[in-house]
Amino acid sequence: MNIFRNFQGLLVLICCGLACSAAQAQTSPTAPPAAAPPPAPVAFDAALLKAANDLFSKANLESAPDKVTLVIDPLIDGVTGAQSSATHLEEKRVVELIKSNYPRFQVARFSSETVAKSPVVLIGTFTAINNAGVAGGARDAYRICLALADLKSKTIISKGVARALPEGIDPTPVAFFADSPIFAKDVSTDAYIKSCQGSKVGDTIDQAYADRILVASLVNDGIEAYDAGRYRDALDVYQSALKTPGGEQLRVLNGIYLANYRLRRTKPAMEAFGKLIDYGLKSDRLAVKFLFKPGSTQFNTDPSVRAPYSVWLEKIAERTAANKGCLEVVGHTSATGLAPINDRLSGLRADYIKDRLEDEDRSLRGRLIAAGKGSREMIVGTGRDDASDALDRRVEFKVVKCST
Structure with missing residues (x-):
């Protein structure tokens, strides 16, 4: 009798095992379908x-x-x-x-x-x-x-x-x-x-976009005037846009600086540049297009791309000191060239900008650090090394916590 009972138990265990295995086989997750290949680019x-x-x-x-x-x-x-x-x-x-x-x-x-x-x-x-x-x-x-x-x-x-x-x-x-x-x-x-x-058909228009579309139309007028060389008209439009709700934005502030600079109104231009610096520092990240000679820590001296870098540095130092802030100065390069060389070059350029800022205002000593990111944080990333990807060869200023 005990043998029979043991045999029954063995059969139950075997049957349970088979049933469990079958159930597990039925409920086991199937492999996810292969991801669709990306669409092929065309002309x-x-x-x-x-x-x-x-x-x-x-x-x-x-x-x-x-x-x-x-x-x-x-x-x-x-x-x-x-x-x-x-x-x-x-x-x-x-x-x-x-x-x-x-x-x-x-x-x-x-x-x-x-x-x-x-x-x-x-x-x-x-x-x-x-x-x-x-x-x-x-x-x-x-x-x-x-x-x-x-x-x-x-x-x-x-x-x-x-x-x-x-x-x-x-x-x-x-x-x-x-x-x-x-x-x-x-x-x-x-x-x-x-x-x-980030939208699909039927979605509500992004409210921030809807709120600023009137300013966007004014900005468009300003950009068209600037591109056509009508700098006085551009300045008038940008100043009007600044007074419109939602008008304190990067394109407007850049426009006021550029139009004043083109009109040779140096003092208003530098005041506008200071507001640009404040705007960027409030967002904790500010990128400035300092163009250097290839493979060098010296600024590009080509008259066609030359900008008033010394005055920019003076204003950046002034606004940073006034805000009693601390900055990380970060150099970047495009992907052209070997990565180790790009890392070193971007670091040397960051050091150069840091030293120039400290020379402008000695109170910044001990409040600035420099770092080079090479080509690891490109914005454009096309590797053309021309005006189209100038932002990849930028110097950034990141607000950091002061150590003391």
Whole structure:
């Protein structure tokens, strides 16, 4: 009897084991599906045509009038926020496409008058990326993002995306952005980029973008005047924008400095530069475009790129001392050349700027530290080593806690 009971128990254990194994086999998680391969980049013209046709052909216009007023808030680089030769070409091609294929859209000038009528706004970003999504990988493609924002319904009503090959693309910033000395985190630009890249059809327009679109139209007037060499007009527009709610932003402050500098109004220009420094330091991070001779710690002396670096350094030292702050001075390079050499060169350039600041104001001694990051923190990352990626060869000032 005991043998029989033991045998029954053994059968139960065996059956339980088989059942458990079967159940585990049924409930075991299956391997996740393989990630879809990244879209293949195509030639710029074809990529832009695809994105734009998707944008306009799929736009939700159910409650819209027969003729839809469209304004273009100038397209920008998706990282730096700069307008470039490439983004201007995009706009030109898009307008041509609208006129030939989508006559329901009536393109109007991006101005405070048209914005007040709550039109549909076209926004877009053009961003250098690694097509396979490899962090730190070569930026071998450009991502095109286009979106239509309806200011009446306050929603995103259409989007179009594509990827372009880099051949034939000129990402050189237009004059205003190429000349701007300061790069810092900016709520207005971040809101624009988020409204395109971080949205889907049906989403509410980013509130920070909506709140600042009137200022954006004024900024556009100022940039157009500056790029055309009408510096007095540009200054008037920027000063007006500064007085508008949401007007204290990087493009406005850069514009006031640049216009004054071009008009040879030295004192107002330096006062404006001081406000730029304060603006950047409030965000704890400020990048200044100091251009050096290749492989050197000496400033570039080419008259076409020469800027008043000595005066900039004097103002940075003055504002830092006035704020009783401490800074980490960080040098950066593009990826050209060997990494160890870039690390050393960026460190030497940071040391040079640190020493110059301490010479300007002795109270900064002991409150500044220097570091070199080589090419590990590139912003643009295309490796062109020209005006298009000047920000990769920047010196940054980071607010740090004072040791005493």
